[in-house]
Amino acid sequence: xxxxxxxxxxxxxxxxxxxxLDSMARPGKINVIPDLDIRMTAGISKAxxxxxFSLLNTDASFCAxxxxxxxxxxxxxxxxxxxxxxxxxxxxxxxxxxxxxGFIAELKIGTLPYPEDSATIVVDVLNISIDxxxxxxxxxxxxxxxxxxxxxxxxGLNHAILDAVREQNYxxxxxxxxxxTDLENNMICxxxxxxxxxxxxxxDNQPYYN
Amino acid sequence: xxxxxxxxxxxxxxxxxxxxxxxIRRKLLKAVAIPGYQVPYSSPEMPIARGWGxxxxxxxxxxxxxxxxxxxxxxxxxxxxxACNLREFVHxxxxxxxxxxxxxxxxxxxxxxxxEEELTENQIFVYQVPQPEPLRSVERYEYRxxxxxxxxxxxxxxxxxxxxxxxxxDIMLGAGYPVKVNKRYIMAPSPIPRWDVPNLNQSKAxxxxxxxxxxxxxxxxxxxxxxxxxxxxxxxxxxxxxGTECYKTGYKKAFLDELYFDDGSxxxxxxxxxxxxxxxxxxxxxxxxxxxxxxxxx
Numbered sequence: 001x002x003x004x005x006x007x008x009x010x011x012x013x014x015x016x017x018x019x020x021l022d023s024m025a026r027p028g029k030i031n032v033i034p035d036l037d038i039r040m041t042a043g044i045s046k047a048x049x050x051x052x053f054s055l056l057n058t059d060a061s062f063c064a065x066x067x068x069x070x071x072x073x074x075x076x077x078x079x080x081x082x083x084x085x086x087x088x089x090x091x092x093x094x095x096x097x098x099x100x101x102g103f104i105a106e107l108k109i110g111t112l113p114y115p116e117d118s119a120t121i122v123v124d125v126l127n128i129s130i131d132x133x134x135x136x137x138x139x140x141x142x143x144x145x146x147x148x149x150x151x152x153x154x155x156g157l158n159h160a161i162l163d164a165v166r167e168q169n170y171x172x173x174x175x176x177x178x179x180x181t182d183l184e185n186n187m188i189c190x191x192x193x194x195x196x197x198x199x200x201x202x203x204d205n206q207p208y209y210n
Numbered sequence: 211x212x213x214x215x216x217x218x219x220x221x222x223x224x225x226x227x228x229x230x231x232x233x234i235r236r237k238l239l240k241a242v243a244i245p246g247y248q249v250p251y252s253s254p255e256m257p258i259a260r261g262w263g264x265x266x267x268x269x270x271x272x273x274x275x276x277x278x279x280x281x282x283x284x285x286x287x288x289x290x291x292x293a294c295n296l297r298e299f300v301h302x303x304x305x306x307x308x309x310x311x312x313x314x315x316x317x318x319x320x321x322x323x324x325x326e327e328e329l330t331e332n333q334i335f336v337y338q339v340p341q342p343e344p345l346r347s348v349e350r351y352e353y354r355x356x357x358x359x360x361x362x363x364x365x366x367x368x369x370x371x372x373x374x375x376x377x378x379x380d381i382m383l384g385a386g387y388p389v390k391v392n393k394r395y396i397m398a399p400s401p402i403p404r405w406d407v408p409n410l411n412q413s414k415a416x417x418x419x420x421x422x423x424x425x426x427x428x429x430x431x432x433x434x435x436x437x438x439x440x441x442x443x444x445x446x447x448x449x450x451x452x453g454t455e456c457y458k459t460g461y462k463k464a465f466l467d468e469l470y471f472d473d474g475s476x477x478x479x480x481x482x483x484x485x486x487x488x489x490x491x492x493x494x495x496x497x498x499x500x501x502x503x504x505x506x507x508x
Contacts, residue, residue, distance in 0.1 A: 009228055010222070010223050010228060011223070011275065011276065013228070013231075013232070014231075014273075014274075014275045015275055017235050017273070018273060018275060020239065021235075021238060021239065021242065021273065021416075022416075024239050024242045024243060024431075025242050025416045025429075025431040025432060026431070026432060054232075054235075055232060055235060055236055055239075056232070057228075057229050057232045057233075058229070059229065059232075059233055060232075060236060091236075111360075112357075112360030112361065113353070113356035113357055113359075113360045114250075114356070115244055115247060115360075116237070116240035116241075116244065116247070116249045118240075120239070143392075144245045144392050144431045144433065144434040144435075145242075145431040145432055145433055145434065146433060147412075147433045172244075172394065173244045173247055173360075173394070173395075177239070177240070177243045191242065191243030191244075192243050192244065193243060193244065193245055193392060193431075
């Protein structure tokens, strides 16, 4: 298997985890996952693949939705031995940013005594940047980990997903945690403790999502 | 002959096997996402007994990488037994650079103190926690305390603080003073003195707590509100060192240890060994800032 040669299960996994931990502890901080020449499958970004490699093993379950989801699930389970689960039971969910937001309401959000028994969604978007770009969503993050307010611009994300996440995270500590990755291996995290708002760019050609 | 590189070491890097590390890492991410909430975890066997710092060690070994510079203190000192042994262990298992210098370290493990020197955004601070459950003194059963945390039902805790004040004229909690994190969870900050509690509030560093014997992980992300429990009329206060100073440096604004010399005379000395060394060397390390330190006379 190619991944065994290129991907170091000890040191690459550790390095990537530290970046995820840093992004999770500092919502809105953009970390770049180092580029590795791993074998890929269509339909999922490299950063999301590396996050899966770094966090998943046979004790964790996951689910991919959208186009090519079967290929993605087969690929991830081959390389990590993680269990494929239904949307309602999965620990990790891999989706693309243009997915319609209906799936969010299906995900597990934990129980009051055990709020950690909840899903983490890894979303592939097109671009994450600290500078405004065309058609970007302006994310304003505040809460634990953010000194005052952190602003990030994201393109290729269905804003209905953000609405649905806000709704699910309303009853803190219950909720889901969000990881966004883009095509250039940038990553930000939005933990459930974050109280974020967003603004759409003032353009007429805002992409349409259902 | 083909040289065996993969199994050249007797142990996996950082001792713990990769499957368990991944489990601890996933739990740490959840702990960071729910500040102050205690996440149950596996607490694997270590070559030291549970309750001797295994929780902190699990966290350290699950996150440490080859590039990390590791510092460990026990009661403020780099040189006490627990710190020396764990430092040696982590060094043998990872071959990481170790240091005494607080500002140089990227990963600091601690038993019962926060460093006197201010932490930075590039540092992770790991605590060895003996008793992670702040409500244990008022509620014996785990399923009940979980329910209380879930419902943010902290009435019993407040009553116990009130009773302590009525009986003794003060809230008689020294080390491990309970705090409220992000205005939601009550958390045991591990047995750090009251002096250190305000330094958790809006800290620049990420704080991770590991309780190995009790099998719990929790976290305080940077820039998070951490408030010591206090009443409107009975306020939290730090230890009072009025009329004393460090006998080596004359410094008054640090947490002091009491020493008795052979002739029976009493002296005080700065508890944080690296901070003391830096003051003796006439360096001026940047200290934590909080309103309790600010009101002291230098």
